[in-house]
Amino acid sequence: MITFYDIPSQLPQKAWSPNTWKARYCLNYKGIPYRTEWIEFPDIEAKCSSLGIPPTSHKFGKDHYTLPAIHDPTTGISLADSIAIAEYLDTTYPDTPIVFPSGTAALQYAFLDAYLPTLRPFWRFSLPVLADKLNPPSAEYFIRTRSAMWGKSIRDVLPSGEERVEEWKKAKESVGIVDGWLKKNGEGPFIMGATPCFADFFVGGCLTHLKSVLGEDSEEWKDITTWHNGRWKAFLDGLKEYQAVI
Amino acid sequence: MITFYDIPSQLPQKAWSPNTWKARYCLNYKGIPYRTEWIEFPDIEAKCSSLGIPPTSHKFGKDHYTLPAIHDPTTGISLADSIAIAEYLDTTYPDTPIVFPSGTAALQYAFLDAYLPTLRPFWRFSLPVLADKLNPPSAEYFIRTRSAMWGKSIRDVLPSGEERVEEWKKAKESVGIVDGWLKKNGEGPFIMGATPCFADFFVGGCLTHLKSVLGEDSEEWKDITTWHNGRWKAFLDGLKEYQAVI
Numbered sequence: 001m002i003t004f005y006d007i008p009s010q011l012p013q014k015a016w017s018p019n020t021w022k023a024r025y026c027l028n029y030k031g032i033p034y035r036t037e038w039i040e041f042p043d044i045e046a047k048c049s050s051l052g053i054p055p056t057s058h059k060f061g062k063d064h065y066t067l068p069a070i071h072d073p074t075t076g077i078s079l080a081d082s083i084a085i086a087e088y089l090d091t092t093y094p095d096t097p098i099v100f101p102s103g104t105a106a107l108q109y110a111f112l113d114a115y116l117p118t119l120r121p122f123w124r125f126s127l128p129v130l131a132d133k134l135n136p137p138s139a140e141y142f143i144r145t146r147s148a149m150w151g152k153s154i155r156d157v158l159p160s161g162e163e164r165v166e167e168w169k170k171a172k173e174s175v176g177i178v179d180g181w182l183k184k185n186g187e188g189p190f191i192m193g194a195t196p197c198f199a200d201f202f203v204g205g206c207l208t209h210l211k212s213v214l215g216e217d218s219e220e221w222k223d224i225t226t227w228h229n230g231r232w233k234a235f236l237d238g239l240k241e242y243q244a245v246i
Numbered sequence: 247m248i249t250f251y252d253i254p255s256q257l258p259q260k261a262w263s264p265n266t267w268k269a270r271y272c273l274n275y276k277g278i279p280y281r282t283e284w285i286e287f288p289d290i291e292a293k294c295s296s297l298g299i300p301p302t303s304h305k306f307g308k309d310h311y312t313l314p315a316i317h318d319p320t321t322g323i324s325l326a327d328s329i330a331i332a333e334y335l336d337t338t339y340p341d342t343p344i345v346f347p348s349g350t351a352a353l354q355y356a357f358l359d360a361y362l363p364t365l366r367p368f369w370r371f372s373l374p375v376l377a378d379k380l381n382p383p384s385a386e387y388f389i390r391t392r393s394a395m396w397g398k399s400i401r402d403v404l405p406s407g408e409e410r411v412e413e414w415k416k417a418k419e420s421v422g423i424v425d426g427w428l429k430k431n432g433e434g435p436f437i438m439g440a441t442p443c444f445a446d447f448f449v450g451g452c453l454t455h456l457k458s459v460l461g462e463d464s465e466e467w468k469d470i471t472t473w474h475n476g477r478w479k480a481f482l483d484g485l486k487e488y489q490a491v492i
Contacts, residue, residue, distance in 0.1 A: 103438035105430035107353035107445070113423070114360035177359070184351035192349035199353070 002027070002034035005069040007041060009133045011212055013245045014038065016130060021205030022082035022198075023068035026089055028242035029196065030096035036246060039067060041134070041141040051078035060148075082205075083112075086198045099198040108199045111181075111191070115199070118178055119206055121171035125220060126213045128158035133213065168220070172227055178203070179228040188231070189238040196239065204239045207232055248273070248280035251315040253287060255379045257458055259491045260284065262376060267451030268328035268444075269314035272335055274488035275442065276342035282492060285313060287384040297324035306394075328451075329358075332444045345444040354445045357427075357437070361445070364424055365452055367417035371466060372459045374404035379459065414466070418473055424449070425474040434477070435484035442485065450485045453478055 004027060006020040015021060027034050039047050045065040048055075055063035069080035072092070079088055086099050100108060131143050131154050146154040159167040187193045190200045207224075214221045225233040250273060252266040261267060273280050285293050294301075294311040301309035315326040318338070325334055332345050346354060377389050377400050392400040405413040433439045436446045453470075460466045471479040 100430075103431060104350070104353065105432075106427040106437045107350065107357050109427040109430050110357040110360040110424075111353050113427070114356040178356075181352040181355040181359070184346075184355050185349060186351075191352045 001073070002032060003071045003073075004034045004036050005039050005044075005047060005067050005071075006036050007044070007067055007138060008038035008135060009130070009138070010135060011133055013212060015245045016133065016209060016212055017067070018205045018209035019066070019082050020068040021208045022201045023070070023085045024245070025196075025201035025204055025239065025242050026082075026086045026099055026198070027070075028244055029099065029201070030089055030093060032089065032093055032096060034070070034246070041138040043137075048080060053078050053080045056081050082202075083198070086201070097195075099196075099201065101192075101197060104192070104197060108197060111199045112202055114181075115178060115203065118174040121167055121174050122206075122210060124157050124159055124167060125171070126210055128155050130213050131155060168223075172223075175232070176228065179231055182231065189234045196242075200235075200239070201242075204236065207236050208239075208243070211236065247319070248278060249317045249319075250280045250282050251285050251290075251293060251313050251317075252282050253290070253313055253384060254284040254381060255376070255384075256381060257379055259458060261491045262379065262455060262458055263313070264451040264455035265312070265328050266314040267454045268447045269316070269331045270491070271442075271447035271450055271485065271488050272328075272332045272345055272444070273316075274490060275345065275447070276335055276339060278335065278339055278342060280316070280492070286381060287387040289383075294326060299324050299326045302327050328448075329444070332447070343441075345442075345447065347438075347443060350438070350443060354443060357445045358448055360427075361424060361449065364420040367413055367420050368452075368456060370403050370405055370413060371417070372456055374401050376459050377401060414469075418469075421478070422474065425477055428477065435480045442488075446481075446485070447488075450482065453482050454485075454489070457482065 004020075004024065006015055006024070007017050008014045009016040015024065024036075044067055045063075048065040048069055051069065051071055053065070053069055056066045057064045066080060068082055068085060069078065070085055070088075071078040072088075075092060077088065077092075079085060089096070090098050090100055127146060131139060131146070134142055143154055150157050158164075182188065182191060185191070185193055190196045191203070192200075196204070210224065211221055250266075250270065252261055252270070253263050254260045255262040261270065270282075290313055291309075291311040294315055297315065297317055299311070299315055302312045303310045312326060314328055314331060315324065316331055316334075317324040318334075321338060323334070323338075325331060335342070336344050336346055373392060377385060377392070380388055389400055396403050404410075428434065428437060431437070431439055436442045437449070438446075442450070456470065457467050
């Protein structure tokens with residue numbers, strides 16, 4: 001059985017990371033048996049090293065190890081990075097539903113490159129809140145490293161007052177670009193229509209992150225569910241059967 | 247028979263515009279009979295107005311009329327903008343090859359949004375050269391309006407010396423992003439594989455523009471044909487049967 005490595009939190013479902021959600025959505029969609037092993041932030045590097053998984057990037061002058069990662073005892077392969085995992089699962093388990101349907105990989109990669117910048121305004125809302133929802137070892141690590149990245153305490157990244165109103169407006173406009181693309185298919189709820197592909201799990205992973213970290217009852221999440229004729233609520237509702245955290 | 251409105255130049259094939267090429271590729275690929283009517287830059291607004299075609303944008307405080315445009319006497323419809331024309335042709339002539347295959351429209355729109363910024367470094371090389379290849383009425387208009395847009399004479403936009411080397415390096419890196427996406431399909435020569443879609447005509451329109459304006463024998467075009475394992479030459483070669491200017 002595949003081991004899936006994810007970062008826990010104190011949220012009821014434990015899962016919170018947009019990146020690990022992308023891989024979990026793939027595993028659940030494909031119906032591949034797996035179990036989750038929860039790894040706190042400061043332990044990611046040691047865990048990946050012990051599995052022989054190289055760093056996924058080199059940032060701030062040092063190697064950077066990230067989750068999601070999986071270990072597949074059937075092939076003996078361990079790897080990190082949600083896109084690499086999705087490609088590996090498509091190739092290794094071709095009888096499961098494919099997330100990069102034939103001919104769509106180049107388009108999906110371009111979609112992801114175009115989609116990523118549209119998320120930028122949302123991080124200021126979700127990351128400061130997340131800091132208080134991680135377990136102590138991850139919280140300490142997250143607050144220290146993210147504060148260094150932003151050049152100020154991660155808690156101070158959260159906009160307030162008039163700036164909050166402005167930033168939230170930007171967030172809506174930004175995801176409106178994505179709504180413009182999705183509208184073009186007419187149908188839905190997914191990017192290619194009724195059947196999800198990897199890009200949907202990417203978008204879905206980010207929406208799931210926002211819903212769980214901001215909180216289902218937060219003003220922000222309730223607002224998002226009303227945007228663009230309820231597109232984002234319908235999108236997540238469409239992914240319901242792939243949302244089990246196991 | 248459809249009338250297709252394009253902007254002429256003194257180049258042997260007359261056609262040079264990346265935007266009108268997108269629509270010509272669609273018409274040729276679909277095998278829909280049409281004839282080209284050549285409109286000089288200063289006459290575009292009057293021609294579109296006479297056909298009842300609204301401006302495609304509002305820039306610099308005024309309405310902006312652009313080509314390509316078509317007039318279809320079968321339906322009585324006239325419209326501008328290459329994407330709108332492609333969608334119109336797919337819908338109106340569903341028995342011709344479709345350029346937005348079912349389920350791919352959202353992905354193609356995202357591709358175009360991600361692709362457009364990768365072209366930025368190329369304009370400094372092609373637009374100043376183009377100025378000398380237009381007919382006098384278009385040349386005067388083009389030089390005046392583009393110089394205003396760039397804030398300096400369009401001829402001075404052309405980089406030279408060390409800056410030229412640096413800018414050309416940027417251009418290669420930029421289109422390398424697109425190569426990265428296309429590689430993901432493994433096959434080729436097109437974005438979805440063997441069959442072109444609208445996004446291919448978009449990329450192809452830009453490549454055709456560069457090849458004809460820079461000149462097939464220019465150092466720059468010869469260089470481009472060697473980039474990324476000859477991908478861009480193979481791409482244009484794959485579009486050969488849709489390149490007639492009629």
